[in-house]
């Protein structure tokens with residue numbers, strides 16, 4: 001892995017989030033989600049002998065346009081994310097082949113209607129699920145989301161979380177060892193967010 005280049009991009013991503021006009025993105029999202037996804041991607045890629053550098057870059061970029069366009073429109077978020085990824089990787093002299101590998105990993109990482117077919121894509125989807133299940137991000141989101149401000153919106157949030165962690169544990173983890181590792185956390189989060 002080219003550490004200097006990866007660290008430079010890591011700093012860029014951190015700064016990019018910090019400059020977001022959205023309070024949740026600027027204050028919380030890098031430290032409570034993206035940083036962890038990058039750490040898990042590095043760990044899994046190393047363990048399974050998959051390209052570590054491109055796995056880490058996929059993780060750093062996977063939600064990047066959340067900082068500018070937000071998360072309301074999936075297509076807009078993905079298109080912008082791919083544009084920023086292409087631009088920054090090109091500026092850092094990555095080959096078109098490497099850029100495409102990272103983009104192909106990012107496109108299906110949510111595992112909703114598309115699923116990863118490449119090793120790096122499987123690393124990213126798994127790392128993203130771990131970045132939800134093994135961190136406090138689901139507790140952080142309601143703190144910074146101004147729209148969660150009454151009983152109805154809180155109940156809606158809880159329902160959303162339960163669906164999301166089901167997808168995290170069932171559809172997004174491609175390495176069995178990590179499903180086992182995350183399972184107790186999945187059950188704990190589910191029990192909290194399933195309460196009346």
Ligand SMILES: [Fe+2]
Pocket residue numbers: 033037062063128131
């Ligand atoms: Fe994510």
